[in-house]
Amino acid sequence: xxxxxxxxxxxxxxxxxxxxxxxxxxxxxxxxxxxxxxxxxxxxxxxxxxxxxxxxxxxxxxxxxxxxxxxxxxxxxxxxxxxxxxxxxxxxxxxxxxxxxxxxxxxxxxxxxxxxxxxxxxxxxxxxxxxxxxxxxxxxxxxxxxxxxxxxxxxxxxxxxxxxxxxxxxxxxxxxxxxxxxxxxxxxxxxxxxxxxxxxxxxxxxxxxxxxxxxxxxxxxxxxxxxxxxxxxxxxxxxxxxxxxxxxxxxxxxxxxxxxxxxxxxxxxxxxxxxxxxxxxxxxx
Numbered sequence: 173x174x175x176x177x178x179x180x181x182x183x184x185x186x187x188x189x190x191x192x193x194x195x196x197x198x199x200x201x202x203x204x205x206x207x208x209x210x211x212x213x214x215x216x217x218x219x220x221x222x223x224x225x226x227x228x229x230x231x232x233x234x235x236x237x238x239x240x241x242x243x244x245x246x247x248x249x250x251x252x253x254x255x256x257x258x259x260x261x262x263x264x265x266x267x268x269x270x271x272x273x274x275x276x277x278x279x280x281x282x283x284x285x286x287x288x289x290x291x292x293x294x295x296x297x298x299x300x301x302x303x304x305x306x307x308x309x310x311x312x313x314x315x316x317x318x319x320x321x322x323x324x325x326x327x328x329x330x331x332x333x334x335x336x337x338x339x340x341x342x343x344x345x346x347x348x349x350x351x352x353x354x355x356x357x358x359x360x361x362x363x364x365x366x367x368x369x370x371x372x373x374x375x376x377x378x379x380x381x382x383x384x385x386x387x388x389x390x391x392x393x394x395x396x397x398x399x400x401x402x403x404x405x406x407x408x409x410x411x412x413x414x415x416x417x418x419x420x421x422x423x424x425x426x427x428x429x430x431x432x433x434x435x436x437x438x439x440x441x442x443x444x445x446x447x448x449x450x451x452x453x454x455x456x457x
Contacts (some may be wrong), residue, residue, distance in 0.1 A: 185219035186408025187228070191439070194218050195241060216253045224247035234399065246319050279372050280347035280385050282393035286321035293318060297457055298395075301422040301432040303453035305446065309435050312456075315432070316399045317341040324397035327389045329382070331401045334371035349374040349385060351404050376405045386421055396430035403437050422452060 192375040194214035230242045236397075248404070294315045297303060304312050315412060320326040326346045330337060334348040348371040356363060356373065373380055390396055406414055418434070427434040434453060438446055 187224040190221040195220075205443050212256050212263065216257035216260060219249050219253035219256065223253065258447065279347060280327055280389050281347040281370060282325035282327070282347070282389055282396065283370070284295050284320070284323065284325055284344055285317075285344060287323045288321055289324055292322065296431050296433070298431060299426050299429045301425050301434070301448055301453050302417075302456040303434045303436055304456040305436055305438045307435075308457055312399065312433060312435055313337070313341055315395065317343055317396045319397050319431075320346050325393040327386070327393075327396065327398045329374065329398070329400040330405050335366045335370070338368075347372060349382070349387065351376050351401060351407075353377075353404075355394070374407050377414065379409065383417065383420060386424065390424055390428045390430060393428070393430070396425070396428055398425065398430060399433045399435070401435045402434070403440055404438065406440055411442075415448065418449070419452060 192436045218438050223296065226242060226249070227246050262407075292315065313330070316326055316328060320343065326343075327349070328337065328346060329349040329351060332352045333351050337343060337348055350367070350371060350373045353376065354363065354373065367373065374385070386398065389398070402414070405417075409417075422432060433456060434449075436449070441449070
């Protein structure tokens with residue numbers, strides 16, 4: 173009897189802790205895009221905790237309820253709990269398998285090249301987006317490479333061959349998206365030699381795919397730093413579409429407290445387009 177009382181007491185304390193923890197989780201996950209599985213798991217924990225609290229309080233005489241009625245109530249609560257939990261777990265499994273997780277190959281996985289820390293040599297701050305018009309591509313890529321050695325998780329989206337970029341700028345693991353219109357069938361051997369497990373080709377006309385890659389990267393990264401070569405994207409797409417693309421990713425960068433640098437050759441911009449871009453991207457000095 174003493175051991176039963178002790179177990180019941182511990183179950184009651186754990187139940188209160190589970191309810192408080194679930195409420196805390198709700199406050200966090202309501203701010204995230206992918207919240208449903210954790211909501212269901214938290215609700216399940218609350219139902220289970222309530223059933224244990226009823227069981228505990230009844231055992232100590234706090235409720236004047238027929239024991240058979242109490243047993244029916246706790247069984248119903250436990251049934252609801254396990255049903256919701258199973259649904260939440262199934263939803264999480266499907267999400268992991270088909271969208272964002274460990275059962276399928278995810279492109280462009282965030283990694284850290286180094287954790288030296290310290291200030292960057294360029295004047296940028298987290299939660300901000302920049303356009304590099306006066307700076308050349310080599311300088312920006314070098315600064316990006318230095319940032320990956322200082323704790324930033326970089327994602328380089330470039331028009332240059334990823335293999336050559338890795339060698340030249342010492343980017344061993346950083347994800348690299350290759351903006352190119354090379355046909356994968358006719359250039360399969362060349363692409364195979366140029367790409368590795370954390371780099372892939374990106375069609376500049378498929379901006380929705382690029383948005384998806386950026387979204388996935390930001391969701392998994394801790395300290396994101398994205399650098400995009402926009403020249404080919406600007407050449408092959410309608411300018412309004414590109415501006416909408418920029419508006420979307422700048423909002424995302426702000427949400428995830430990251431850094432975005434867009435490299436643009438001013439010669440490809442028509443009159444007024446440079447000013448329009450500078451309206452929502454800070455110019456990198």
